[in-house]
Amino acid sequence: MSGRRPFLALALAETLSLSGTRLSGVAIPWLVLSTTGSPVLTGLVAMMEMLPYVVAKALGGPLIDRLGARRIAIVCDAASVVAVGLVPFLHLFGLLTMPLLLPIVFAMGVLRGPSDAAKQSMVPDIADLASVPLERVTGVVGAIERLASTAGAAGAGALIALAGPGQALVVNAFTFAAAAVTVAAGIPALPRAPAAGPAGISAYGRELAEGWRFLRGDAVLVAIVLMVATTNLLDQAFAAVLLPVWTQASGNGPALLGIMFAAFSGASIAGAMLAAVIGERLPRLAVYTVAFLLAGFPRFLVFAVDSPLVLIFATLAIGGFASGFLNPILSAVLFERIPKPLTGRVTSLNAALCWALLPFGGLVGGVLIDALGLSAALSLTGLAYLIATLAPLAHQGFRGFEKKKRADNLLSS
Numbered sequence: 214m215s216g217r218r219p220f221l222a223l224a225l226a227e228t229l230s231l232s233g234t235r236l237s238g239v240a241i242p243w244l245v246l247s248t249t250g251s252p253v254l255t256g257l258v259a260m261m262e263m264l265p266y267v268v269a270k271a272l273g274g275p276l277i278d279r280l281g282a283r284r285i286a287i288v289c290d291a292a293s294v295v296a297v298g299l300v301p302f303l304h305l306f307g308l309l310t311m312p313l314l315l316p317i318v319f320a321m322g323v324l325r326g327p328s329d330a331a332k333q334s335m336v337p338d339i340a341d342l343a344s345v346p347l348e349r350v351t352g353v354v355g356a357i358e359r360l361a362s363t364a365g366a367a368g369a370g371a372l373i374a375l376a377g378p379g380q381a382l383v384v385n386a387f388t389f390a391a392a393a394v395t396v397a398a399g400i401p402a403l404p405r406a407p408a409a410g411p412a413g414i415s416a417y418g419r420e421l422a423e424g425w426r427f428l429r430g431d432a433v434l435v436a437i438v439l440m441v442a443t444t445n446l447l448d449q450a451f452a453a454v455l456l457p458v459w460t461q462a463s464g465n466g467p468a469l470l471g472i473m474f475a476a477f478s479g480a481s482i483a484g485a486m487l488a489a490v491i492g493e494r495l496p497r498l499a500v501y502t503v504a505f506l507l508a509g510f511p512r513f514l515v516f517a518v519d520s521p522l523v524l525i526f527a528t529l530a531i532g533g534f535a536s537g538f539l540n541p542i543l544s545a546v547l548f549e550r551i552p553k554p555l556t557g558r559v560t561s562l563n564a565a566l567c568w569a570l571l572p573f574g575g576l577v578g579g580v581l582i583d584a585l586g587l588s589a590a591l592s593l594t595g596l597a598y599l600i601a602t603l604a605p606l607a608h609q610g611f612r613g614f615e616k617k618k619r620a621d622n623l624l625s626s
Contacts, residue, residue, distance in 0.1 A: 220343045220350070222399025224357050226392040227332055230290060231361035232368070233388030234325065236381065237297065239369035239474065241318065242453050242575070243467050244304075244378035245311075252454050252579035254311070259453040259575030262318040267572060269326030271565030275420040277557030282331040283400050289328035290393035296320040298386040304379030330561040332396075337548050337556060338403045351544035352489025358540060360482050370471020378467070424558025431550055434563060436610025437543060441567040443601040444509065447594050449574025450581070451513065455591055458582055459516050476526050477512075477533035484537020498605060498614040501542050505602040507535035513595025517588050546614055 241262070245255045277285050299317050303309040340350040372381035428434055452474070460470045484504075488495075515528045551559045581590035605611040 217343060219400045220339050222395050223332065223335060223339050224353065225399070226286070226290075226395040227354060227357045228361045229388045229392040229395065230328065230332070231358055233297075233385040233392075235361060235474070235478075236369040236372070236388075237321070237385045238452070239467070239471060240373055240378040240381045240385075241300070241314075242457055243373055243470070245314075246457055246461065247378065249311075252458055252582045253576070254579075255457065256450075256454050256575030256577070256579035258311075258314065258318055259449065260572045261315050262322040263449065263568070263572035263574075264322065265319050266322035266326040267565050267568045269323045270330045270561050270568065271326075272421070272561075273327035273330055274424055274558035274561030275417050276327070277331050277334055277561060278420065278554070281403065282334045282557060283396060283403055285327050285331040286335075286396050287393050289324045289331070290389045290396070293321065293324045293328065293389040294386045294393075296324060297382055297389060300382045301380045301386075304377075309379065326565070327561075330557070330564055333544075333564065334557045334560045335400070335403060336544065337553070339400075349489055349493070351548070352485060352541040354540075354544065356482050356485035356489060356537070358485070360478075368471070370468040370475075373467040373471070420558060421562075424555055424562050427551070427555055428559050428562050428566075432610040433546065433613040434550060434559075436604070436608050437546070438563060438566045440601060440604045440608075441543070442570050444505070444598060445568055446570035446574045446577065447509075447598045447601070449571045450578030450594055451574075451591075453575035454578030454582065455513075455587070455594065456516070458578075458587055459591070462587060463519075473525070473529060477529040477536070480530040480533030481537035484534040485541060486537070488538045488541040495538075497542050497546070498611055500538050501611075501614065502602075502605040504535040504538045505605075506599075508532040508539070509602050510595050510599040513591050513598060517591035517595060519588075542614070 242255050242259060245258045246252070249255075273285065296317060300309065300314070303313060336350055336354060343350065368384065369381060372384060376383075428438075456473065457470060460466070460473075509532070511528050512532045515525050520528075547560065547563060548556075578590065578594070581593060584590075585593065
């Protein structure tokens with residue numbers, strides 16, 4: 214099988230699963246906000262999905278290395294069809310209540326974590342099959358992530374307006390089903406490192422600990438985790454609560470919310486595609502720092518001061534374009550530094566730690582609005598984002614960003 218087919222299959226599966234996830238990320242908070250009117254409950258539901266997502270992603274690494282990323286991705290996406298489908302089913306018959314919604318979104322998070330980690334850990338093998346530079350593949354995957362976010366956000370606004378937030382999730386169930394079929398049909402069984410020892414709880418614990426030791430011993434990866442975990446917390450507060458509340462308070466509906474998400478993500482597609490073409494020739498650290506500064510604080514500021522929509526969309530477009538360069542750089546740095554036998558464990562742990570604060574973002578946003586008001590909450594989170602994005606200028610760990618040869622077979626001591 215040529216390398217092109219697995220690459221296209223991974224690209225399509227990522228597009229399907231991520232666009233569906235983006236749709237649910239708009240639809241579920243809007244469902245809670247529109248039915249309860251409570252920013253705190255909206256943040257609580259977001260936390261109930263993201264907390265198990267992070268934990269499951271962290272703990273799934275050894276299973277990915279032992280069972281294979283392809284198998285994990287197929288099983289988790291297939292099971293997600295059932296979990297997501299429960300929301301529109303119960304909502305249709307008037308049975309959906311908060312006590313039922315919370316365990317459903319918990320299950321959604323448990324399944325999404327290992328699935329996303331498995332797809333990410335396939336990237337180096339797909340790059341080898343396609344015989345293309347790692348930056349090229351991470352750039353294309355980054356563009357796909359942005360495209361999926363754009364389609365999911367725009368589709369969410371339209372579907373919520375047409376069918377309501379509960380029934381919009383029917384499409385989410387179909388995207389997970391299509392992603393599972395795409396991976397099963399288009400990606401062959403990928404090579405994986407042989408198990409270091411017998412299976413079992415003790416072996417699982419040793420393998421997880423081995424991945425943790427490698428991660429914490431790499432100063433570059435530690436620096437990335439600290440910065441990205443902070444910005445993810447603030448991004449989640451913005452996306453799950455601050456922006457929906459601003460949209461509702463300004464007299465607008467879910468259509469505008471979806472269009473704003475789509476504007477940011479749509480512009481980021483251009484940035485990610487450009488990164489795929491020229492990324493391997495760019496100074497990584499300089500581009501990473503500038504991109505984060507453009508993508509962060511200005512986005513919070515324009516909403517805090519109730520700027521005109523034309524300025525809001527211009528800021529979202531600039532920030533989105535800049536953000537398109539971030540994931541390709543981060544992914545290339547990550548995969549270059551991780552030995553192949555540890556790919557599943559370390560990428561899962563790295564992603565989980567980067568998302569470790571994210572489950573609390575919505576709750577933080579809701580509490581800040583209740584305590585300080587919307588404008589002050591936006592200003593405070595924006596200033597915190599600005600401080601976080603200055604970290605590459607001060608933290609020595611970021612000095613190791615530039616290209617290095619990937620350690621495919623040797624483990625770092």
